[in-house]
Structures are given as structure tokens and as C-alpha cells.
Amino acid sequence: MQARLLLEDGTLFTGSAFGAEGERTGEVVFNTGITGYQEVLSDPSYCGQIVTMTYPLIGNYGITRDDFESAAPYVHGFVVRRHETVPSNWRAEYSVDNLLKEYGIVGISGIDTRMLTRMIRQHGTMRGILTTSAASVEELRERLAGSPMLTNQVATVSTPHVYSSPGSKERIVLVDYGAKTGILRELTARGCDVVVVPHDTTADEIRRLNPDGIQLSNGPGDPKDVPHAIDTIRELLGEYPIFGICLGHQLFALACGADTEKLKFGHRGGNHPVKDLRTNRCYITSQNHGYTVNEQSIAGTELEVTHINNNDKTIEGLKHKTYPAFTVQYHPEAAPGPYDNSYLFDQFLDMIREHKKQHPANPRQAELAAAAKGER
Ligand SMILES: NC(=O)CC[C@H](N)C(=O)O
Numbered sequence: 616m617q618a619r620l621l622l623e624d625g626t627l628f629t630g631s632a633f634g635a636e637g638e639r640t641g642e643v644v645f646n647t648g649i650t651g652y653q654e655v656l657s658d659p660s661y662c663g664q665i666v667t668m669t670y671p672l673i674g675n676y677g678i679t680r681d682d683f684e685s686a687a688p689y690v691h692g693f694v695v696r697r698h699e700t701v702p703s704n705w706r707a708e709y710s711v712d713n714l715l716k717e718y719g720i721v722g723i724s725g726i727d728t729r730m731l732t733r734m735i736r737q738h739g740t741m742r743g744i745l746t747t748s749a750a751s752v753e754e755l756r757e758r759l760a761g762s763p764m765l766t767n768q769v770a771t772v773s774t775p776h777v778y779s780s781p782g783s784k785e786r787i788v789l790v791d792y793g794a795k796t797g798i799l800r801e802l803t804a805r806g807c808d809v810v811v812v813p814h815d816t817t818a819d820e821i822r823r824l825n826p827d828g829i830q831l832s833n834g835p836g837d838p839k840d841v842p843h844a845i846d847t848i849r850e851l852l853g854e855y856p857i858f859g860i861c862l863g864h865q866l867f868a869l870a871c872g873a874d875t876e877k878l879k880f881g882h883r884g885g886n887h888p889v890k891d892l893r894t895n896r897c898y899i900t901s902q903n904h905g906y907t908v909n910e911q912s913i914a915g916t917e918l919e920v921t922h923i924n925n926n927d928k929t930i931e932g933l934k935h936k937t938y939p940a941f942t943v944q945y946h947p948e949a950a951p952g953p954y955d956n957s958y959l960f961d962q963f964l965d966m967i968r969e970h971k972k973q974h975p976a977n978p979r980q981a982e983l984a985a986a987a988k989g990e991r
Pocket of ligand 1: 660832833834835836837838860861862863903904905906907
């Protein structure tokens with residue numbers, strides 16, 4: 616069966632359909648990872664996007680549910696040069712074709728993904744429509760024009776309920792804006808008592824969970840679509856140690872008075888070089904983002920830039936000058952990508968322990984406890 620991908624600028628790619636039959640629009644983005652297609656497909660931050668993989672052979676090691684980064688994939692389409700229907704891997708449970716069918720995701724293969732990637736790099740990301748229908752190009756163009764870019768994806772992918780992953784060490788409230796399970800894995804591996812809460816949990820609800828630290832997760836879309844999260848972070852800043860990842864980093868920056876903007880074509884892949892400005896050391900990082908914190912907007916805030924991207928010099932890490940809080944634009948939990956940056960979770964826990972030493976009783980917590988006693 617034929618599948619077609621029509622871009623906003625009128626470019627039409629015709630290839631073979633795989634996965635589900637159907638039609639979907641989305642922002643067309645590319646990921647440069649050689650491996651990691653399962654984690655890309657199941658990373659909630661791709662919600663609303665049609666993802667093309669620049670590596671030409673996808674699916675050769677199949678699909679293993681244990682490698683998922685969330686319960687289900689949220690991509691709006693999958694574009695590859697070639698996909699493998701007979702995976703070779705003892706862990707493989709089924710093929711990428713089966714996975715896309717199961718979740719109703721349209722795939723297209725056999726197109727020139729290098730050409731598509733070069734176009735996105737030159738024009739910036741574009742919206743596209745991916746279809747297996749026989750509709751005319753004119754009809755497709757109209758349907759694409761009539762479907763604006765998706766907004767407010769965080770509400771779709773965030774957990775609707777609070778849940779916990781018990782541990783004997785620090786209590787971490789993980790605010791789920793579309794969290795990858797890798798973040799939970801890194802925290803639980805360190806013995807943390809993790810409580811995962813929905814994106815719209817209020818500051819008071821978080822206080823009632825009595826956290827030692829707050830982890831802000833990754834998530835899809837424009838950080839400015841989540842104003843309630845920005846307000847909550849502003850309220851909690853200084854009260855609890857905070858570590859933010861990707862969307863969490865952007866929301867934190869906005870909460871501190873900085874601004875964010877859209878990148879031309881984003882950073883998506885497993886080998887983005889990031890420099891720690893304090894040590895001049897370069898780290899290879901896993902990334903997936905289309906927005907960035909605007910550099911000029913840092914002036915006048917209480918933020919310090921700690922990391923930059925060595926390719927385009929954009930901001931990759933921030934630290935609050937007064938309060939115990941730091942954030943990174945990249946993914947220390949990796950998955951897919953190198954684990955080189957997992958030490959940041961240790962730094963988070965060190966920061967929590969240091970904060971506890973200095974503030975054995977959080978003044979705000981003491982106040983709340985006194986109020987609760989008075990109520991009884
Ligand atoms: N992985 C993320 O958290 C991405 C953050 C944000 N949605 C962006 O694209 O920049």
C-alpha cells in the first residue's frame with residue numbers, strides 16, 4: 616500500500632505504508648539516533664509530532680516492551696528509509712510494524728529521509744500530513760491547512776492520578792508533564808521514595824506530600840502552554856530543592872523570569888555535545904527538544920547559565936544563584952542515548968542532603984505542621 620507525506624511547503628513524498636492505515640497531521644521533526652527507535656516512539660515529548668529517523672534501517676532489533684519510556688507511543692507518524700519486518704534479537708516481542716498497527720500510528724518507508732531532513736534543516740520544522748488515503752494532493756493540502764499545530768499536549772500525556780514508587784531514602788515528588796520512565800528508574804535506583812503527581816498538582820498539594828526534593832519532568836509542546844505549572848514552580852522555588860529536565864528546565868526558566876523561544880529545527884538525537892561552563896568539560900548528551908531558553912532573557916534574573924550546546928551555543932543548563940535548584944535541557948536519564956550524565960541525579964540528591972543540613976526543618980513545613988495541629 617502507498618503512503619504519502621505532504622509538507623506545508625507543498626513537497627510531496629510518496630513511499631510504502633507500514634503500521635496502521637489512516638491519516639494524521641503533525642510537526643515533522645528528525646531524530647539522528649542510530650539506535651533507540653523504541654524509546655523515541657514511546658517518549659511522550661514527541662506527542663503531536665511526525666518523527667523521521669535519519670538512520671536508514673529501523674526495526675532491526677524489533678520491539679521489546681520493557682524498553683518503552685511510557686505506556687504507549689504518542690507520535691503522530693513515523694517516517695523511515697527502510698523498516699525491518701523480521702527483527703533479529705532474542706528480546707524482541709514483535710516488529711515496529713506491529714507496534715504502529717497496535718497503536719493506530721501511520722508509518723511511511725522508502726522515502727529519501729536525507730532529503731526530508733535537509734529540507735527541515737533549511738526551512739525549519741514544518742507541519743505535514745501523513746496519509747494512506749487516496750485523496751488528491753489538493754485535498755490533502757486543504758486538510759493540512761485546516762489543522763493547526765497541536766497545543767496543550769501535556770494534559771494528554773501526564774498521569775491523571777498520583778502514584779508512588781516506594782523507597783527508603785529521599786522523598787521526591789516527580790511532577791509528570793509527560794515523564795519518561797527513565798527518570799523514575801534513575802530515582803528509584805538511588806533508593807528514592809518517589810511520588811509521581813499530575814502536571815496540574817498545586818503547590819499546596821505538593822507540600823502535603825512532604826517532599827525532600829522536587830523533580831520536574833520532560834514533556835511535549837510549548838512550555839508557555841502550561842502556565843499553571845510555571846506558577847506552581849515559582850511558588851515552590853526556594854522551599855524545596857528542584858531539579859528540572861527538558862520541559863521542566865524550560866518551565867523553571869519561565870518561573871524565574873526568563874523567556875523561551877522555538878528553535879529552527881530542534882535537537883533530537885543521542886550525541887549532542889554539551890559544555891559545562893564551570894569546568895570546560897564536554898559531555899555527550901541525549902536530546903529531544905524544539906524550544907530553548909532565550910539567552911538574552913537571563914540578564915536580570917537570578918539564573919546562571921551552567922551548560923551550553925557546543926553545536927549552536929544555545930543554553931543547556933541553568934542554576935539558581937540563591938536557591939537550591941538546577942535544570943538541564945538534555946536527558947540525564949538518556950534512553951535512548953548515553954548514560955554519561957546520570958551523575959546529575961546524584962548531584963540532585965547531594966543538593967537535597969546539603970539543603971537538609973542547612974534547614975533541618977523547612978520553615979514552611981514547620982508552619983504547615985503548626986497549622987495542622989491547630990486544626991485538630
Ligand atoms: N523532551 C522535552 O521535555 C521537550 C520539551 C519541549 N516540549 C520542547 O520541545 O522543547
